[in-house]
Amino acid sequence: MSRVIVVGAGIVGLAVAYELTKRGDVPIVLEKESSEARHQTGRNSGVIHSGLYYKPGSLKAAMAVKGAESIRAFAEEHGIDVEICGKLVVAVEQSEVPELEKLYERGLANGVPCRMISAEEAREFEPHVSCVAALRVESTGIIDYKGVCRKLVELIRAGGGQVIFGAEVRSIVSDDNGVTVDCRSASYEADYLANCAGLYSDRIASAAGLTPEARIIPFRGEYFELRPEAHHLVKGLIYPVPDARFPFLGVHLTKMVEGGVHAGPNAVFAFAREGYGWTKINVKELLLSASWPGLWILGAKFIGPALNETRRSLSRSLFAKSLQRLVPAVRKEDLVPTHAGVRAQAMLRDGSMVDDFLFQRAPRQIHVLNAPSPAATAALEIAKDVVEELDSFK
Template sequence: MTRHVVVIGGGILGLAVANELSTRGIRITMLEKEDRWAAHQSGHNSNVVHAGLYYKPGSAKARMSVRGNKSIVDFARKHDVPVEVCGKLVVATSESELPALTVLAERAEANGVPARMIGPDEAREFEPEVACVRALRVESTGIIDFPAVCDVLARQLAEAGADLRLSTPAVAIRQRGTGVEVSTMDGSVLADALVNCAGLHSDRVARLAGLTPRARIVPFRGEYFTLRPDRSHLVRGLIYPVPDPTLPFLGVHLTRMLDGSVHAGPNAVLALRREGYRWRAFSGRDVLDVVRFRGTWKLARRFARTGYHEVRRSLSRKRFAASLARLVPAVRAEDLVRADAGVRAQALLPDGSLVDDFLIETAPHQVHVLNAPSPAATSSLEIAKHVADQVLA
């Protein structure tokens, strides 16, 4: 029987999995290499509670984000975590985008997402400064404080007696009879099972455990700006463009945060370090991992033009503002103030295709979450139930 599980990774997903297992009577040891929870993806994102309209019907992302939208909001309200279900607009700014917007509306209906098509006049009732020919109004999208969710989960684990170890990276993983042994700089942990929720390093942890994961993590930095406080009135809620269906990224958008500030972004450029939140951040090991992986070169050939434009936008405040001005024409380059960036752990296959769904691989006494980018934070409580079921199967 599984009585003790070691969880690697102290972001929202690792904490949610640990908490779910703890509520089922499992003893938990949590290993996080940083000195705080939610140090990376969970603490460097736009804090949007996604509705679930973008994802292929029947996919894990579609199922878990729709359920997760409700469960994470309920969790936040129960534990006094700041949350606001404000809805959003996905706007078509030209007639050429209308077919894609229609497909998105059909996908929303298939996934059970409350959404409706509206005209430009009604769109301006929600967002007076928006420019569009049509828009999709999505009612269940919200804004939340994901780091605060992590704090609550960590507190619940501590109260339940979990062994929570910050500043404790896993350095070796070995199969030991009917369980696993995870070595750290402070000694070893013997457990009945291992769950890998290491995010940006999930593929490396899997290899450390003896697996050959079929996907490689490639880091993409998402860069943000905020609107100057005197220009924040331009956006009341969330305004998104019609996404490019060939890419996993939603395009730069405008998001009013819980504190009233307006975030703009993110773009998506290849990071030169897995935790590369700035252009100057560089890791030879991380770059070699990317360069030596054949999937990287196949991806580059497919999206060379897109990558070129993303880099140009990254280097030019004027170009970034121009992308935002397609949605809200009043936005100008001088309105933008540089904000903290995030890094997306995107799983890439050897054929150069981006993994577009959650990816979980298992081995005896091991579960490895190898692709859990957005909407993983929204879906975290639902993913946790699924992972816990696999651990205890």
Template sequence: MTRVVVVGAGIVGLAVAARLAGRGDEVVVVDKEPDVALHQTGRNSGVIHSGLYYAPGSFKAAMSAAGARSMTAYARSRGIPVQTCGKLVVATEEHELPGLHRLAQRAEANGVDARLVTPAEARDYEPHVRCVGALRVESTGIVDYPGVCRALVEDIEAGGGRVRLGEAVVAIRTSGRRVHVRTDQADREADAVVACAGLHADRLARASGIDPEARIVPFRGEYFELTPGAAGLVRGLVYPVPDPRFPFLGVHLTRMIDGAVHAGPNAVLALAREGYTWSTVSTRDVVDAATWPGMWRLARRNVAPGAAEVLRSLSARAFARSLARLVPAITVADLRLAPAGVRAQAIRRDGTLVDDFLVKSAPRQVHVLNAPSPAATASFEIAHHVVRRLDAVLA
């Protein structure tokens, strides 16, 4: 029996641990938080992504498409709320149509069930939308990701594993055939470690003697929720055509599994890795980002779209105007604040984003170093890949 410590009780760490426990390994999950799924997993729109946006042949493309199926099947098998509702990506101006057509081509390359539709056909799906063309994506869904995490904890414990919350990992050291995991409460010994530390993945890698080759820079995504009176303006999911100058998808509208409609997220540099508001500031995290050359190189290439994101952060009216491009009936009076999330984005020294899932191996260690969206969708597929990598380093 292999003894494995899994660091991180987000959905990726829990999916890895459940897979290991299910095959008979002795597993303990360690996380510094008092509950599971408190960061990226529990602070997103709950979307099951189709694999539409990602480069053909990438991990994101393959794992997202497969993950949409495995996540939906798992949720249904465990009685977790899930719905395959589809979405519209809408071009609101003529100059966006080439980008929409490129998305349609990428959908075909990635095996995603999608088709271009006319404005009239788009309104059959979303009567209040305004567009000059749209892409209908059938396989996009919504799910209760925290509910999935609670079910995974049950799976881990049913397989004899343990989940230790409120325990922070400080360092990891491999010595011969053992790995020593030092936490703020105990020294743990195992045959192997899998680190799924999300917002702190690069720091934990360095503390384990591994060069992450990139730095995590936190981007806060702020959300509004449509008031009950305005929620009927959106039936499912409505997305804009992404701005090719900017590495995020743009503010969109998502009817969540509880029936509420979320609007967002924008993307602004967070002043702390767990900085869910402007007033949350970590000097260490700010210095970490400010001293990384890649951060400044990325910023110089994205001045205009970055400024627009900050404006949306500071002005609800500006946020509402962005949404009204998709659904003109939405006004600032229809918005109320909702909890924000923070995306852990790995940036290389040259300012390029680590655009795919990134997993690195070392003796008796596997580190998930970049797993932003669509990692929740693809979590079971990532877990399968990570366990294969783990077996390889133990062989």
């Protein structure tokens, strides 16, 4: 039986801790916030992703497909709200059909249940959608990820583990005997460490004496809700054909498991890792991002799309126009601002965004440096890999 410190109480950290308890180990989850799932997990769109978009053979592809099954089973077992409603990816113009067909082939390669359908068939699922063709994905669903995390905390504690809130990590020391983590209020000792700190994963790795392979660059995604009077316009999930150059899927319409419809997110550079609005600025974190050469290389390469995202962020009318491509009946007046999220995007020095889950290892430590979407969907599967890595240290 080993003691393992897990940094971060988002869904990935909690899933790792839960997997440890199932194997007879004792996890100690350290979370700087006052409760679980306060950042990426608690601010995402609540979608169970199918594995459609990811490069065949990648960790994302394999874990998303398995994760869609395991997270659904977990929710059903524990009475957490979940619904497998399927989704449409729609080609609004004929020029988008080739990319849609490529997406279909990728889905088949990944083992995703999907099929190409006509515009008429698409409107049987979504009567108000505008398209010339669509891809129907049956395994996509919606779920209460906060509810999943609350249950994981309960199960971890019931299994003999600890979940400690208000525990902000300051330093990490590792030697032949184990790992010591100093927080503001106390120190904790364990045999091993798993860094699942999301937005701060690279900084935790640095605190442990590593040189992170990538730097976390924060991108804010802003959402609107549709007014109740407009809920009938969306029955499930409606996505555009994504731009293959970017890791973001474009604004989409998503039925929520608790009711209502969310619209978004866009993707704009955030001035803080918890920069949920334009006025939230953390100078130290902004300088960390600005000093990373990869950000400037990326910005120069995609200045046009970046400016378009910024304009859409500042204009509800432009945001509405993006949605009207998918569902013309959506009006600017139907959009009500709601929460924003920040994506922890790992970026290399050459400006390339890390496209897959990224793990960095050190003696007695594993660091999850990149776990963006579909990490929530795949959390239980990521946890198995992380715990197997920790087992290899024994």
